[in-house]
Amino acid sequence: MLEKRDPIPVQEAVHHVMKYAARGEIEYISIDQCDQRYLGDDIIASHDVPPFDRSPYDGFAIRAEDSFHASQSNPVEFEVIEEIGAGQVAVKEVKPFQAVRIMTGAQMPKGANAVVMLELTKEIEKDGKRFMVIKRPFKIGDNVSYQGTETKKGTVLVEEGRRINPGIKAVLATFGYAQVPVVKKPIIGLYATGTELLDVDEELTPGKIRNSNAYMITSQIYRTGAEAKYFGKLEDDLETCFQAIKNALSEVDFLITTGGVSVGDYDYLPEIYKKLGASVLFNKIAMRPGSVTTVAEYNGKLLFGLSGNPSACFVGFELFARPIIRYWFHSKRPHLQKVKATLHADFPKANPFTRFVRSKLIFEEGKLLVEPSGLDKSNVVTSLIDCDSLMILPGGTRGFSVGDEVEVLLLENEKGSEWPWN
Amino acid sequence: MLEKRDPIPVQEAVHHVMKYAARGEIEYISIDQCDQRYLGDDIIASHDVPPFDRSPYDGFAIRAEDSFHASQSNPVEFEVIEEIGAGQVAVKEVKPFQAVRIMTGAQMPKGANAVVMLELTKEIEKDGKRFMVIKRPFKIGDNVSYQGTETKKGTVLVEEGRRINPGIKAVLATFGYAQVPVVKKPIIGLYATGTELLDVDEELTPGKIRNSNAYMITSQIYRTGAEAKYFGKLEDDLETCFQAIKNALSEVDFLITTGGVSVGDYDYLPEIYKKLGASVLFNKIAMRPGSVTTVAEYNGKLLFGLSGNPSACFVGFELFARPIIRYWFHSKRPHLQKVKATLHADFPKANPFTRFVRSKLIFEEGKLLVEPSGLDKSNVVTSLIDCDSLMILPGGTRGFSVGDEVEVLLLENEKGSEWPWN
Structure with a gap:
């Protein structure tokens, strides 16, 4: 009467599940919508960073060689020939003892090879001309951010399968990814079983409890980044259940059920798998909670039969469903x-x-x-x-x-x- | 010419910001929409858990005293008088040497005070009647989950300000929170400044870089759980900027700008604060990066003037904007x-x-x-x-x-x- 089940080790069960792992398709979405989605492709630097030699400070661009003899006792004067803001490009070339007033982030003017920070200068006017005075020498390259020193064009910056966070979004914007390749979300169907289950808006009655697993699992599904599709509660009738599950399978990428996988008289799932012709990967795992967690495969799609006990259900999802969902999202590290x-x-x-x-x-x-x-x-x-x-x-x-x-x-x-x- | 600013310690700056902290209003939303939202109110157990004495296993409910003399050599027989599934309630009372077949989660029948797990029993039929046999004694209370042993009615289970995760959602469902009290999301406005900034879909041109801060900050805003409203780039004209910021303030709860807070000639924000009549809480912090991070207050609303440098912008948001947003969400631990x-x-x-x-x-x-x-x-x-x-x-x-x-x-x-x- 009691079905005999042989427990397998947890890792072996995970291996069985991962045999059916597949990568999801890519879709392109606006960068404005990409938060928390998974990259479907590597993100590559489309240009050098900085894209040009630039000044990291507000100050004056000069030829360093003109400053070599500057000191407290020997201030050196530079004629300010132009002023450029970030985003502007100098028109003039910097000649000996000339300077260009330059803003943070602006491109280095031709001829200049160092930047003097604003705080280290004094400005004076002489004969209606503008001059800047410094009292110390600078080396060639001082305060210049050279093209490509941060990132070389063509570098893989972010690998596919990464979830988009604020930093990755900043990188996408920097390199002009107005449309972002992300992985299409898999749809995870969900059915709850259990005659004792009330809906969340129903009053408690003797012997009944409210269905919490369905809400918990949808939340776990969202946490992985996938879509959840809750079909409701399975009826008590085997034929109805069978049809419901068969229909649901055609609408989803994975199907989760909660409850009904134990060996109790009211546990219908094993019979449904049989009637469906699904192959059961395992139905007993050497672990607590969740030893009756069952995974079956039907036409290449997986059915996760999670326990009806909240903790077993929770653990079963994280150990067995999460990794294959993360793999779908192109993750190279899909496991916990x-x-x-x-x-x-x-x-x-x-x-x-x-x-x-x-x-x-x-x-x-x-x-x-x-x-x-x-x-x-x-x-x-x-x-x-x-x-x-x-x-x-x-x-x-x-x-x-x-x-x-x-x-x-x-x-x-x-x-x-x-x-x-x- | 260079404005003199006195740096204040980071913690002091945070204190200044938090003086303006306010709790957001509560709204009720469907439990189906509540993931990752913040609880606006404490969640209280609306009933005992378990709500009734129940069986944690599949098995037979008996009177323990009838089993006291059971052993390998002295098997004891119980007549099976009824069978109940989870969600069902036994009609009959268990009398001496009677048992009720009971499923996991089902309510204990009247008269019974212990549950024998299915695996420890043997079933037989005698004279057309169904019997169950055990070969060991059980104590009163064995395998019974008593009402209220997990949670007493009225207990505060989750404090307001917590972000709803799978476990909290399960608790909400268990206690019948079909409508969940969550905190209304604050709207965080965002303006970028910088003539060097290109939009993400524009080609790079000499001296220009793409605007990454706006995308990064919206992502950081979403990470806190708030709404982001990006207004675009501020024009270079002071009067236009002033009007834009004044108008934006009427549409948002907080306003963030990136760039323009330094002491460069192109940094307009300080002048805008002045023209607006906003009071500047601080404009220099003893930290790197982000020393020029400025926060000003206007009609009770805060303007966060973050640096235009990506790292300074990123850090400035997390240190100064995040905590007041989390406080808005009723968090009791709003800081990092x-x-x-x-x-x-x-x-x-x-x-x-x-x-x-x-x-x-x-x-x-x-x-x-x-x-x-x-x-x-x-x-x-x-x-x-x-x-x-x-x-x-x-x-x-x-x-x-x-x-x-x-x-x-x-x-x-x-x-x-x-x-x-x-």
Whole structure:
């Protein structure tokens, strides 16, 4: 009566999922719309930076050689022959003992090879002409930002798969990417199962609880950058469920269900996979929570059967759905980044399987600490409020104590990891 | 000719800005739209969790006392009188040596006080009746999740000012927040100045560069959760600028300008503040980059005059604009979180003033390391690509070396700090 399932290690399960990883298509969108999207292509410097020799300061452009003998006792005068602002180009060439008044960012005038900062000069007028006086020497190249010293034309500046942040957007603007190549968002369908589930606007009735998983998962989907399409609750009838899932699959790139994957009498998903002819990649993982997390494949599309327990559902999404979505977004580091941290609270409960504990990070005196973000029971929702990481506690016969070194997966960091989990 | 400005310490500048901090108004939006918005009110548990005594497992609900003598050699039989799924409520009361088949999450039947997991039972049929057999004793309360043990009704679960993440959304759903109280987004206006600036879709011409600050700042504005309203480039004419800024102020909650705050001949902003009758809070800060960052107040609204240099502009926004925006969003920790880290690269350049270096964090063996995210020159845009933090290097006569302990402000973390910067 009870189906026998063989648990596989977590990493093996991730490998099975990633066999179906595919890169999403590119679309071009306005730079004004590109925030938080993923680059579909490398961003390349379309010109040198600076694009011309320029002054990093307000001041005077001179020939350094004219200043070599300047000192406190021997001030040297330069005739100011022109004044140029940023964006302007000098018309005249700087000849011996001449200077051009130049603004921050302006192009160096012909003949000049150094800039004297405004603060180091004094201006005087003589015979109706304007002069500038300095009392110290300057070297050739002083205060000149030379063309290409920051970035050479053709350099790959940002790799595809990176999420666009303020700095990347600044780079896109600098190099004229008015249209930005980004990855089209995959559509992640979502069905909830569970006769005990009420909608968020329904009053509680005996035996029922409100559906929180669907809202949590859509939020997790948005966090990855993908689109979520919530289809509602699956009916109790197998044939109806089967049709609903089959139809949904044609509208989405991935389909997530919550609940119904356990071995209880009301868990319909295994039967639906069978009726669909989907191949089940795994239906039991050697981990807590989420051991019944099931992934199946149908016509090249993946069905993620996440547990109905909030924590198991949450963890199952981050471990198995997130990386393939990030891969879709061309990420070269689609998996969660794993780091080491010091346990900041006792965790006395031993577990035969690897446990992923909803946790929060603490920075203290240059060290990374981690502690559970709340009660570690699989149906507890409040532990997710402050959850920014998952502590990995290996299976064994003992619990863990303050000061133990543990490994942690970071949930809110864009860096990621190439493979689970380096 | 050169205006004399007295630099004030960074923290003092932040204090001046925060004197004008105000909380934004609350609006109610659908839970489906609430991702990444800020809570305008505390979220309170509207019922106990669990809302009733329930079973955390699939199994059988029994009276524990009937099992006290069960053992391998003394199996005890229970008559299965009813079967309930999650969301259903048992009709019958459990009497001595009776059991109710119960699913995960279902409410405990009357009379029962323990749950036996399915795996520990055997089912048999006798005289057309259904029985369940166990071979070990259970204690009262075994495998029962009692009402209110996770959360008591009335508990404050999430404080106002928190940004809604998947966990908080799950909590909102659990407690029936179909409409969520969030803070209305402030509108941050933006004007760029600089005759050297080309639009992103214009070809480079001699002496000109493309405007990257406007794009970077809108992205930084979005990162705080606020709305950005870009008005374009300010004209070179003082009267036109003055009118433009005056008009813009009536449409926004804060106004940011980039460039034009230095002491160069083309820096109009100081004159505009004067003509406007705005009171300048400060126009010189003892820091690099961004020493000319200016903040002025006009009719209770703040004008942030950020430097035209990309790094100075970037840093100025994060240090001075971000906290007052976060305060608007009811945050109790509106400032950047400051942590300690170990320097992972030499930084030989000494500086008389506190320096905020665009940096990236590295996690290594449980320690937090930090290094510059690129060339530390104020006009360098590419250093912003990987910038997730700002290293604070105090002013002094020496540079810094690998292994030095430094302080770092975190840019991509939601935790924040109550005051700059604890």
